[in-house]
Amino acid sequence: MLAARTDTQALIRNAKNLENGNFVIVAGLVVLVYDWMTTFPSEYEHFWRARWNLGTILFFLNRIVPIMTGIFHLQTSIVTFSGPVQLRVCAPLLKLVKCLNIVSISIVEVLLALRTYALYDCSRQVLYPLLMLIAGGLVNQLASTWYFHLRPVPNHLPAPYTGCLLLGLPPWSWECMIPILVFEFCALALTLWKFFIYVKSGTNAKVPKILYRDGFIGFLAIIFTTTFGIFVQIFRPKTRDLSTASYA
Template identity: 25%
Template sequence: MSSDAADEVLRQLGVSKDYLIEFERERVEGKRLLFACLTVLLYDYCLTFGDEITFVWLKGTAFSVAKALFWLNRYWPIANYVVRAWLFSHSFLSPYLSVMKCKILPFTGWSSVINFAVVEIVLMLRVWALYDRSRWVIVFFGFLFVGGLSGSFALRKVRPEGVDLAEPPPISLTRCVRSGPDEYFFLYTIGLIIETTIFIFLVSKAWTHAVGPHKTPMITVLLRQGAIYYAVVLLTLTVVIISTVVQPMFAPVADSNLIVAITSIACNRLILSLRGVYFKQRSDFTSANTAVDVPMSPNDIQMNRYPVARAHSSRLKSPRHLRYFTTFSEDEQGGVSVSHVGRHT
């Protein structure tokens, strides 16, 4: 291409040569990060597929709200990434394909918001179950969710004062109307506030059962996995929010939908860990009580405390060698609730 022809193309695009080179570099980085996220999703899927079959689809009722939410959080992001990977792998030079891309791409972006909302619902239901399905907790979470979602939509086109956000590329280069950094800034800042609130509720309740004589395997896993989940999601949300300010980071992070892959994997791991401990504990209780005829007092029955022989003891010697499991009930709305926390004897 001659120099005059190149200058004419740049004039039509309304950008300089250096800007076009930088745009292409960011576009390539975004596509690589997008494929990396898809690869990590599929890799984690292969690693946890056995646990999914064992602890989700082969346990409980055939259908429940918890399983529906798990399915959405598990498979919707994979489908979303496959579509985005296909879109970003083609130049779509023809007018028809270009129009089709501009219609599908915003849908994948809204799907990302929906997936993030599904993760929040799953976590809220888990914490709500931990509070024995308290009415005031679910009402508070409902206001928090609706208020946060509506607030982020209301602030979509508002640029925060005092924050120098990145500039989105012109439509002459993207060919499609894309979400700007102002939308991402408020959406994920509000998401960070919601995540922090849920984590505070989780820790404040679980901590009372994670120390002293009330320590149980389920609560220990819930507290540990919940802390890991929050740390990972907090770091990812921080990176996404920073990308709305740092110009070279914005396009790659926005194109890759980084937050969707991380939150989906972290939430799936949390759910599978809890269900794994729950069903293993219930299996141990069943096998131990069918193998050993252990006398139970009326007080034990009233408090739902079921004695199980210690794992390191081959035979039951006396009542002081017994320990008691906490009674857990898996609700169909997505949580494992705690009731009648027993004592180690």
């Protein structure tokens, strides 16, 4: 009786945590769509009518890929699959979400690297090490995505979590985010050093000041998000087979 009650409590807690995660994803999608609608006139003027280059491609990818990732992620956790379909579809679908998430992170990192590169007067000595960090983190994430043997199990959880349920994520999965954090700290340090030189020179131009201020705030927000994600991975409850438990 005690074991059954423990399993029931674990199921309820797991379903509630996943539901909260869905709320965060929906909130993020709302912000992305709102930002897109608000800035669309300027976007059309400066990007849609411009020639295609690396900057415009990265801009549009940064617009589209995060939204696609959020939509697919919600599909994995909300759509109700039949038993046989669930076991066949869930693992590839969640790996697709993971790959889209990796692409989204990589796009942001490349944009940050190019921003830092521009601050240092297009110095290749700054750009190449940053790109090497990005490439190392990308390879690490892709390798871990295919190395983890995620196992789909029948999902008996009630609404609101009726989608895919996978087991097999190792406790050390958080290390995949370390290269991302290293890159972000390096880019932030380079930006702060350039800002220090700018202040020391006595220049008081408005545009560079806004550029450094917004860049610093953006870097801090990204580092906070990555660090929070690492702590969530470290302190998350250990994986257990919830597929055999029930609400009886």
